[in-house]
Amino acid sequence: MRPEEENEPARLDEGEPTELGRFVRAARSRGPSARVSARMAERLAPARAAAARASSNGAGPLGHAFVPMAVALALVAAGGAFVASTMGRTEHAATSVGPVAVAAVDAPPAAPTPATTGDVPTMPVEAHPSSSAPDGPSTRTAASAPTTPSERPRRGDEFELIQRAQDELASDPARALATLQEHASRFPAGELAQERETMAVEALVRVHRRPEAKARANALLARFPRTPYVARLESALGEPLSGAPSVSTPR
Amino acid sequence: MQAGVSRPDVEELFSAHVDYVWRSLQHLGVAEADLEDQTQEVFIVAYRRYPTWDGEHARGWLFAIARRCASAYRRRSHRRHELTVHEVPERAPAEIDPPERLDLGRFDAALEALDEDKRAVFTLFEIEELPMREVARIVQCPLQTAYARLYAARRELAHALSEER
Numbered sequence: 001m002r003p004e005e006e007n008e009p010a011r012l013d014e015g016e017p018t019e020l021g022r023f024v025r026a027a028r029s030r031g032p033s034a035r036v037s038a039r040m041a042e043r044l045a046p047a048r049a050a051a052a053r054a055s056s057n058g059a060g061p062l063g064h065a066f067v068p069m070a071v072a073l074a075l076v077a078a079g080g081a082f083v084a085s086t087m088g089r090t091e092h093a094a095t096s097v098g099p100v101a102v103a104a105v106d107a108p109p110a111a112p113t114p115a116t117t118g119d120v121p122t123m124p125v126e127a128h129p130s131s132s133a134p135d136g137p138s139t140r141t142a143a144s145a146p147t148t149p150s151e152r153p154r155r156g157d158e159f160e161l162i163q164r165a166q167d168e169l170a171s172d173p174a175r176a177l178a179t180l181q182e183h184a185s186r187f188p189a190g191e192l193a194q195e196r197e198t199m200a201v202e203a204l205v206r207v208h209r210r211p212e213a214k215a216r217a218n219a220l221l222a223r224f225p226r227t228p229y230v231a232r233l234e235s236a237l238g239e240p241l242s243g244a245p246s247v248s249t250p251r
Numbered sequence: 252m253q254a255g256v257s258r259p260d261v262e263e264l265f266s267a268h269v270d271y272v273w274r275s276l277q278h279l280g281v282a283e284a285d286l287e288d289q290t291q292e293v294f295i296v297a298y299r300r301y302p303t304w305d306g307e308h309a310r311g312w313l314f315a316i317a318r319r320c321a322s323a324y325r326r327r328s329h330r331r332h333e334l335t336v337h338e339v340p341e342r343a344p345a346e347i348d349p350p351e352r353l354d355l356g357r358f359d360a361a362l363e364a365l366d367e368d369k370r371a372v373f374t375l376f377e378i379e380e381l382p383m384r385e386v387a388r389i390v391q392c393p394l395q396t397a398y399a400r401l402y403a404a405r406r407e408l409a410h411a412l413s414e415e416r
Contacts, residue, residue, distance in 0.1 A: 008382065008383050009398075009401070011376070011377055011380065012377050012405065013377075018409070019409075019412055019413075020405065020408055020409050023355065023357075023358035024377045024378055026355055027274070027358065027378050028274075028378050028379075028380075030270075030273070030274050030277065030355070031270030031273050031274060032270070032273050032286070032287065032290065036287050037269055039287070040265075040269070040287060040290060040291050041265060041266075043291060044265060044291060044294050044298070047294070047295050047298040047299070048261060048262070048264075048265065048294075048298055050298065050299075051261045051298035051299070051301040052261045054302040055261060055301055
């Protein structure tokens with residue numbers, strides 16, 4: 001509690017249980033459904049991109065070229081929040097998905113070898129700038145700055161896949177898992193590997209495959225100890241990740 | 252996101268605050284069926300102003316935008332939506348249990364009967380759990396006035412709910 005709050009009266013739900021206190025507690029969890037949130041985020045994308053562009057003008061080396069990426073990341077981030085925010089009050093019908101998604105659980109974490117997909121820019125996941133950047137999420141965009149023209153279409157594909165998975169996550173998590181699997185096989189060392197794994201954890205929870213979700217979250221954490229997605233992972237799982245190293249742990 | 256530390260990233264604005272904006276509009280009298288449009292409107296305005304925003308107090312800033320949007324909305328739809336709170340929403344979030352929804356309908360009706368100043372203090376303090384100092388700043392009144400409004404709102408709400416039974 002911050003000092004300024006010390007003298008505040010207790011909130012209604014903190015004292016003896018009252019009807020009003022129960023209402024207050026229930027009202028706190030209200031918000032748009034995941035589907036509605038996703039729809040709004042989609043419609044707002046142009047306005048958000050314009051804001052990002054306007055505020056990044058002259059703000060640094062990133063410039064306009066990276067706005068699409070930032071938007072893609074935002075969609076991913078926003079989507080995660082929608083899912084997380086609705087988890088507590090939503091019971092989704094269990095959906096069965098094929099072994100295709102299971103493969104994704106094992107493949108990326110178990111394969112520290114460089115990508116072998118031929119023309120994909122090969123770089124071991126561990127060596128990727130966005131994976132090992134020492135100061136967290138803010139360096140993610142900057143780290144990917146050097147881009148050759150031939151790389152661009154591919155990068156666009158990667159974003160598109162992640163964005164599609166993001167769109168599917170709210171309404172059809174099983175399909176999102178399949179899309180994420182496609183991403184895992186096409187871009188094993190992709191720039192959005194962490195986003196992919198985070199969304200996969202969220203999707204697995206939503207299709208009631210918690211043990212896999214947890215294993216995958218731990219694998220992500222093991223590969224990317226500094227991942228900015230710990231909070232999202234924990235929120236999706238509804239429990240703290242025991243393997244989460246403290247942020248100050250040197251690595 | 253801590254107010255006043257640094258400007259929140261434009262990409263985080265929506266995901267971090269969409270639920271809050273949604274609820275604020277709800278408390279400001281926007282009908283359930285119009286919440287999606289109005290929430291979107293708030294973020295469109297927020298994005299437009301983002302480049303010139305100082306980055307301080309995101310929730311207060313968004314609340315001010317939401318209040319203006321809600322007030323314009325109420326002027327527009329004064330006649331269109333009567334008894335909005337009690338209507339069956341067109342886009343009811345299917346995730347909320349019917350019993351809880353029913354209960355909250357009573358709560359919303361009582362909340363709506365409060366005057367706007369008290370309602371704002373009550374919802375920001377009790378539901379959004381903001382510190383009272385921040386609540387007072389958002390509604391632009393002295394701290395003591397905010398306290399007085401909070402206690403009055405609690406009394407009126409408890410009274411309204413007990414009378415109903």
